[in-house]
Amino acid sequence: MERAAPLAVPLGQTEVFQALQRLHMTIFSQSVSPCGKFLAAGNNYGQIAIFSLSAALSSEAKEESKKPVVTFQAHDGPVYSMVSTDRHLLSAGDGEVKAWLWAEILKKGCKELWRRQPPYRTSLEVPEINALLLVPKENSLILAGGDCQLHTMDLETGTFTRALRGHTDYIHCLALRERSPEVLSGGEDGAVRLWDLRTVREVQTIEVYKHEECSRPHNGRWIGCLATDSDWMVCGGGPALTLWHLRSSTPTTIFPMRAPQKHVTFYQDLVLTVAGSSCRVDVFTNLGYRAFSLSF
Amino acid sequence: MSSESSKKRKPKVIRSDGAPAEGKRNRSDTEQEGKYYSEEAEVDLRDPGRDYELYKYTCQELQRLMAEIQDLKSRGGKDMAIEIEERRIQSCVHFMTLKKLNRLAHIRLKKGRDQTHEAKQKVDAYHLQLQNLLYEVMHLQKEITKCLEFKSKHEEIDLVSLEEFYKEAPPDISKAEVTMGDPHQQTLARLDWELEQRKRLAEKYRECLSNKEKILKEIEVKKEYLSSLQPRLNSIMQASLPVQEYLFMPFDQAHKQYETARHLPPPLYVLFVQATAYGQACDKTLSVAIEGSVDEAKALFKPPEDSQDDESDSDAEEEQTTKRRRPTLGVQLDDKRKEMLKRHPLSVMLDLKCKDDSVLHLTFYYLMNLNIMTVKAKVTTATELITPISAGDLLSPDSVLSCLYPGDHGKKTPNPANQYQFDKVGILTLRDYVLDLGHPYLWVQKLGGLHFPKEQPQHTVIADHSLSASHMETTMKLLKTRVQSRLALHKQFASLEHGIVPVTSDCQYLFPAKVVSRLVKWVTIAHEDYMDLHFTKDIVEAGLAGDTNLYYMALVERGTAKLQAAVVLNPGYSSIPPIFQLCLNWKGEKTNSNDDNIRAMESEVNVCYKELCGPRPSHQLLTNQLQRLCVLLDVYLETESHDDSVEGPKEFPQEKMCLRLFRGPSRMKPFKYNHPQGFFSHR
Numbered sequence: 001m002e003r004a005a006p007l008a009v010p011l012g013q014t015e016v017f018q019a020l021q022r023l024h025m026t027i028f029s030q031s032v033s034p035c036g037k038f039l040a041a042g043n044n045y046g047q048i049a050i051f052s053l054s055a056a057l058s059s060e061a062k063e064e065s066k067k068p069v070v071t072f073q074a075h076d077g078p079v080y081s082m083v084s085t086d087r088h089l090l091s092a093g094d095g096e097v098k099a100w101l102w103a104e105i106l107k108k109g110c111k112e113l114w115r116r117q118p119p120y121r122t123s124l125e126v127p128e129i130n131a132l133l134l135v136p137k138e139n140s141l142i143l144a145g146g147d148c149q150l151h152t153m154d155l156e157t158g159t160f161t162r163a164l165r166g167h168t169d170y171i172h173c174l175a176l177r178e179r180s181p182e183v184l185s186g187g188e189d190g191a192v193r194l195w196d197l198r199t200v201r202e203v204q205t206i207e208v209y210k211h212e213e214c215s216r217p218h219n220g221r222w223i224g225c226l227a228t229d230s231d232w233m234v235c236g237g238g239p240a241l242t243l244w245h246l247r248s249s250t251p252t253t254i255f256p257m258r259a260p261q262k263h264v265t266f267y268q269d270l271v272l273t274v275a276g277s278s279c280r281v282d283v284f285t286n287l288g289y290r291a292f293s294l295s296f
Numbered sequence: 297m298s299s300e301s302s303k304k305r306k307p308k309v310i311r312s313d314g315a316p317a318e319g320k321r322n323r324s325d326t327e328q329e330g331k332y333y334s335e336e337a338e339v340d341l342r343d344p345g346r347d348y349e350l351y352k353y354t355c356q357e358l359q360r361l362m363a364e365i366q367d368l369k370s371r372g373g374k375d376m377a378i379e380i381e382e383r384r385i386q387s388c389v390h391f392m393t394l395k396k397l398n399r400l401a402h403i404r405l406k407k408g409r410d411q412t413h414e415a416k417q418k419v420d421a422y423h424l425q426l427q428n429l430l431y432e433v434m435h436l437q438k439e440i441t442k443c444l445e446f447k448s449k450h451e452e453i454d455l456v457s458l459e460e461f462y463k464e465a466p467p468d469i470s471k472a473e474v475t476m477g478d479p480h481q482q483t484l485a486r487l488d489w490e491l492e493q494r495k496r497l498a499e500k501y502r503e504c505l506s507n508k509e510k511i512l513k514e515i516e517v518k519k520e521y522l523s524s525l526q527p528r529l530n531s532i533m534q535a536s537l538p539v540q541e542y543l544f545m546p547f548d549q550a551h552k553q554y555e556t557a558r559h560l561p562p563p564l565y566v567l568f569v570q571a572t573a574y575g576q577a578c579d580k581t582l583s584v585a586i587e588g589s590v591d592e593a594k595a596l597f598k599p600p601e602d603s604q605d606d607e608s609d610s611d612a613e614e615e616q617t618t619k620r621r622r623p624t625l626g627v628q629l630d631d632k633r634k635e636m637l638k639r640h641p642l643s644v645m646l647d648l649k650c651k652d653d654s655v656l657h658l659t660f661y662y663l664m665n666l667n668i669m670t671v672k673a674k675v676t677t678a679t680e681l682i683t684p685i686s687a688g689d690l691l692s693p694d695s696v697l698s699c700l701y702p703g704d705h706g707k708k709t710p711n712p713a714n715q716y717q718f719d720k721v722g723i724l725t726l727r728d729y730v731l732d733l734g735h736p737y738l739w740v741q742k743l744g745g746l747h748f749p750k751e752q753p754q755h756t757v758i759a760d761h762s763l764s765a766s767h768m769e770t771t772m773k774l775l776k777t778r779v780q781s782r783l784a785l786h787k788q789f790a791s792l793e794h795g796i797v798p799v800t801s802d803c804q805y806l807f808p809a810k811v812v813s814r815l816v817k818w819v820t821i822a823h824e825d826y827m828d829l830h831f832t833k834d835i836v837e838a839g840l841a842g843d844t845n846l847y848y849m850a851l852v853e854r855g856t857a858k859l860q861a862a863v864v865l866n867p868g869y870s871s872i873p874p875i876f877q878l879c880l881n882w883k884g885e886k887t888n889s890n891d892d893n894i895r896a897m898e899s900e901v902n903v904c905y906k907e908l909c910g911p912r913p914s915h916q917l918l919t920n921q922l923q924r925l926c927v928l929l930d931v932y933l934e935t936e937s938h939d940d941s942v943e944g945p946k947e948f949p950q951e952k953m954c955l956r957l958f959r960g961p962s963r964m965k966p967f968k969y970n971h972p973q974g975f976f977s978h979r
Binding site: 012020024078081125 | 703839871978
């Protein structure tokens with residue numbers, strides 16, 4: 001079957017290298033700016049790109065609108081998670097968290113406002129930070145990742161207040177339970193643990209893989225994503241995506257999806273999940289179809 | 297009667313005094329005037345009016361007398377005779393009076409006439425004088441006008457300006473005191489000075505002429521001397537040939553080359569000059585030679601009359617042949633094509649020697665009608681090469697120089713004007729003739745100084761030395777790198793086909809000591825086959841898989857796991873890295889679209905290639921990438937988490953030292969090898 005080959009532009013060394021980089025790029029994290037006009041995306045090379053959502057969604061959007069407004073090297077390693085406060089963009093990757101001012105971020109040569117590294121036990125390898133969670137009530141940030149602990153950092157002083165230990169393998173994801181200030185964490189060890197922030201103790205443990213209905217041994221036991229709605233929790237990863245009732249720690253609904261999920265969130269009675277790895281950010285204006293993609 | 301009276305006068309003079317002598321007539325006349333009865337004098341005294349009255353009275357008397365006579369005669373009688381006689385005598389007297397009067401009248405008339413005549417003569421004389429004077433006046437006026445109009449020749453001469461004159465002229469000519477006041481003197485002085493100057497210059501001119509003559513003679517002498525020198529020099533040169541050879545300074549050869557070079561067409565000449573210059577100045581391993589027939593080149597420039605004669609002859613011949621045998625349209629077209637693609641009989645050969653004694657032979661041709669240059673390449677090595685099957689295309693003359701500069705594939709003519717010429721003879725593209733004619737790469741045109749700007753197609757493109765010079769060094773270096781990298785690949789392929797990844801000792805540090813996965817197959821695949829593979833779609837869509845690349849398939853195995861790697865080798869290897877796409881067959885088929893770790897493995901060889909380049913000139917890139925691939929497969933298989941539901945031990949026990957097996961939200965395996973500690977970690 002004849003397939004039209006794309007036009008071969010004379011590619012020099014730099015163009016080939018950039019093309020290869022883009023092919024092997026994974027976007028790990030995104031965050032929308034407080035004003036809602038910009039989207040920050042972090043990739044596996046440690047770069048953060050700022051896209052102008054208002055330009056891309058406007059009616060006169062051209063191809064250039066789907067390209068970043070500014071790209072800068074934020075971290076040495078991959079940027080695994082990002083979160084936005086009302087003035088700052090917090091990004092975390094290889095072992096440290098950096099803060100950037102949203103107001104300054106569009107200028108070239110933007111420098112981080114501050115950077116903090118939680119106290120790690122081992123020095124052989126710097127553990128990564130996989131998840132960031134903002135706790136607005138006490139104005140603190142929870143970091144969790146490769147060293148199997150949850151660290152809380154006060155955003156005003158920058159000191160690390162608590163370290164919650166309990167996971168036996170590294171932590172993938174965090175979720176905040178609003179009503180009682182509890183934090184849920186899911187990890188590689190296959191367990192979802194609930195922590196009370198006031199008593200600094202583990203309150204509940206759910207070992208998802210031990211439940212036969214949802215476990216998928218061939219995928220492993222790791223929990224990749226978590227979302228909670230105070231009474232309910234959705235988690236997935238190695239085991240199937242399941243809806244749990246937290247008080248009774250029982251799985252109620254198992255969603256029939258084959259592939260492991262990377263992200264999940266509750267949205268107005270709907271559950272949205274996403275999985276994929278490329279250099280593109282897909283934008284859905286309507287939950288039925290993909291409108292367009294922003295590209296690094 | 298006047299003549300009579302004048303005669304009568306004379307006799308009167310004679311009667312009064314005898315016959316005067318002729319000579320004394322004048323004197324006698326005046327003497328006799330006092331003595332004779334002068335009627336002229338009497339005329340002046342008598343009054344013409346009274347004479348007229350007398351005349352009338354006499355006539356009346358005569359008439360009366362006649363009448364009386366008549367009466368008397370008619371009466372008759374004797375006494376009448378006396379009265380008649382009386383009357384007759386009276387009438388005779390009257391007749392005499394009448395005669396006198398007649399004479400007087402005649403004399404008066406004559407006098408009158410004489411006077412008139414005199415007066416008239418006077419008047420005539422005055423008139424004549426007047427005319428003379430008028431004539432003279434006119435003449436003088438003309439002369440005056442002429443004089444006034446007269447332009448002296450001296451005004452036509454451009455004299456030097458006044459200031460200059462006073463500055464330059466010596467004082468005895470310029471006489472400033474005199475000339476300042478008097479313009480006439482001034483002009484004279486200036487003319488003097490002019491004359492002076494001209495004399496001097498004329499002198500100088502003569503001197504110079506004589507000098508010139510002398511010098512010409514000298515030149516003649518020297519020319520003769522030189523021409524006598526030429527045969528002597530020739531003999532010296534002949535004698536020195538063995539010395540040149542002994543000292544390795546082939547001047548004679550170079551001289552002959554320059555002679556032949558004069559017949560080269562301009563682009564080849566530019567190339568020849570620039571390449572020789574570069575070779576002498578920067579690069580001793582470059583040698584330049586000219587091949588081909590000089591006579592044919594000279595024959596190209598035959599005078600037009602000959603060719604016209606030929607044409608008319610050939611026309612006549614053609615007509616005959618059309619009658620005998622019509623050549624087909626195809627044959628005619630073919631001939632036209634051949635004519636269009638004709639090469640100049642001379643070509644320039646460049647030999648580039650590389651460090652390992654392999655030589656790249658480049659032959660440059662010039663297509664006259666198309667005004668482009670082409671090149672044919674050949675690589676010869678010091679030792680005979682056994683070509684492994686997969687290395688067939690590496691050193692083939694068709695593709696060894698492809699894409700020396702990015703995108704320069706040499707299959708299309710670089711001269712936009714050629715398209716119109718091709719349309720006339722039905723050539724679609726130069727690609728079909730490239731094997732025969734050589735490749736028209738863009739760098740070849742640049743070396744010949746030919747520049748074809750895309751925006752303005754020009755009719756005549758002239759060969760430019762500066763363009764050639766600016767590209768010479770880079771191109772020569774690229775050519776050498778290309779040959780060496782291809783030869784290195786050639787050797788490596790021989791080894792790869794036997795399943796051995798040849799890693800040099802200075803690159804061993806990149807890999808752990810023990811590598812279990814093995815390369816079992818290394819073959820070439822066609823471009824279309826590469827495009828049809830299901831796991832190469834990303835590369836194809838990114839435009840990285842053009843038809844100028846070379847494609848290979850490698851197979852790495854360990855136990856039951858089989859890893860297929862499709863390799864894109866860009867002609868610009870090794871500055872442009874080979875691109876790998878992987879497909880793992882082990883417990884299902886895993887490619888980069890369904891397994892992030894496969895994607896990570898591809899990233900390790902494709903994106904992180906700079907670590908694998910090895911020492912310059914980075915010929916080890918491909919082999920290092922293949923070795924790394926084997927290491928990655930090892931890590932992948934050994935770190936695969938054990939599925940608890942399946943019975944039996946792990947197929948691949950973990951032997952690699954890893955700090956952590958999984959990291960990050962994508963749960964990557966530790967693919968990065970750390971030297972010299974020897975453990976694997978994550979990037």
